[in-house]
Amino acid sequence: MSYEFKLPDIGEGVVEGEIIAWLVNEGDMVTEDQPIVEVLTDKANVVIPSPKAGRVVSLPWKAGDSVPVGKTLLVLDIGGGAAAPAPTPAAVAAPKPAPAVVTSPPAPKPAPVVAAPPKPAAVAPPPVAPPPVALDAEGSGEEAPDELEDETISSDPSDLGPTEGVLAAPSTRRLARELGVQLTKVVATGKFGRVTREDVERAAAEKKAPARAAAPAAPSAAPSAPIAAVRVGPAPTPDRMKLKGIRKAQAEGMVKSFYTAPHFTYVEEIDMTELVRVRTALRPLVKARGLDLSYLPFIIKALCTTLKEHPFLNASLDDAAQEIVFHKVYNLGIAVATDHGLTVPVIHGADQKNLVELASELADKSDRARRLKLTKEDFGGSTFTITSLGKVGGVMATPILNPGEVAILGIHAMRISPKWDEAKAIFVPRETMNVSLSFDHRVVDGFTGATGVQRLKELLETPELMMLEMR
Structure with missing residues (x-):
């Protein structure tokens, strides 16, 4: 059966x-x-x-x-x-299955062959095509200057002859013939070595003026050499990658969030010097348990305290009911960059876990995320998201909200900054880190977002206070 x-x-x-x-x-x-x-x-x-x-x-x-x-x-x-x-x-299936992923790009299609302009019989540099007319901001061509008007090559052989290889408009060539000026001897001042009407008129005037025996000739601009024509071959075929899986979900979620929630971002600098001292003291103890202790577990604990005191940051908006939903759990999404795109596993009940438990879970989920071994139990139910950009540096960012949430915290690289010490009346080096809090302005007003960040700053700058507030 x-x-x-x-x-x-x-x-x-x-x-x-x-x-x-x-x-x-x-x-x-x-x-x-x-x-x-x-x-x-x-x-x-x-x-x-x-x-x-x-x-x-x-x-x-x-x-x-x-x-x-x-x-x-x-x-x-x-x-x-x-x-x-x-x-x-x-x-x-109703939809046709997607084709298997092609591991190598298709062979490039040959570009159409463009015939080169015919070369003159005499041995001379080939004529160079005029530069394209610049486009304005609306995409239309700017009004062409006089020397670019009627810039087609004349089919009359008399237009060439002794002037072949010289960049000049037909009207300029005609003027040169009328004034008896040989274009090959005219000093070109136009763009790309082009002979202008003014160049021809000046040459004609100098031809009629009596020679000055005593006075040396005034220096003139050196003639610009004609630019050689460049043969452009077929452009390499670009690689393409199907937008699917994690990347597709990320793209759709970001578009939905960006065009639904009015984002507001608040940035602050935090002095991490004291927390660096505490982490340095605790790190060997955690390493003895086979784990490394980063700053993220400390930030998570301080953030949970902040969210409990600022419930609007740990909320969501029910559009259908037009209600703000205040969550009583603290499930923090942790953005993890992988070769397959950004994924956001969730630390469920982060407020109930100690530093060692958080360090262990963060290491496990980050490792499984990069190996594509996360399960559906690792996702869902997040109430707030943290995105860490410290490894790649940066001073600030404007993180986009995870759909369904009203706030996201971006944490940045730590750096040494000079700070004024009032007691010593000197500048002293301090470890500082910037944070960027983006929030949905429909739910969180600027004051609430700012006071939330200031509370987070207070807890991280005073680790002893953070320890007292931990639950």
Whole structure:
């Protein structure tokens, strides 16, 4: 008897999954709960087990295909009757499966061959095409100066002859013939070595003026050499990458958030010198437990205290009901950059965890995020997000809200800054760090956002106070 296993709902808001790798082949015998396929969703990489034991009859999808949730993923023969014919991808899903990922770009198409202008019979530099007319801000061409008017090459051979290789408009060439001026002997002052009407008129005037025997000739601008024509070959074919999975979800979420919530960003500098001292003292103790202690667990603890005192920052907006929802849990999303895009696993109940527990969970989720091993349990339910930009530097940023939240905190690189010491009346070096808090101005007003950041600053600058406030 055939059993069609359909792609299950593998996460909140997930509508499809991309086949990364099959862990079984057609004809294989599988047991119940045996891993059969690795699927990438817009949130995480998920390994799906077989719901039943049996023989694999058909794998209608290949690696790289996108399978909608609810469509047949594979067919099993679980015994008890004749197996039904295996479905094909066209019959299984309404949308046509996406083509497999191409690992190498397609061969570039040859560019159309552009015929070069005919060279004159005499041996001379080829005529150079005039520069393009500049475009204004609206994309239309600016009014051409006089020397660029009627800039087509004349078909009359008399326009060339002794003037070939000289950049000049037909009207300028005509004027030179009328005045008896040889263009090859005219000093060009126009753009790109172009001979202008004024150059021709000046040459004609100098030709008529009597020679000055005593006075030396006035220095003139050196003639600009004509610019050689450049043959442009076919442009390299650009690489393309399908927008899917985590990157697609990130793009859609950022657009939705940016065009829905009016963002306001508040930036502040925090003196981290005392916290550096505390971390330096605690780090060996944490290392003895096989972990490293970064500044992020301290920031999370200080932030949880801040959010409890400023509930508007740990809220969301119910548009349908036109209500502000104040959350009583403190689930912090931690943005992690991966080769596959930005992903945001969640530290659930961050206010209930100590520094060591936070350090352990952060290390675990960051590692699994980069290896695409996060599960759906690692996502969902976040009430506030932290994005750490310290490793790449920067002074400030304007983070975009995670959809469904009203605030996000960006933390930046630490640096040594000179600060005035009133007691010593000198500048002293201090460890400082900037933070950028973006919030939804529909829910959080500027005063609330600013006082929230100032409270966070107070806690981080005074670690002893932060320890007292920890719960």
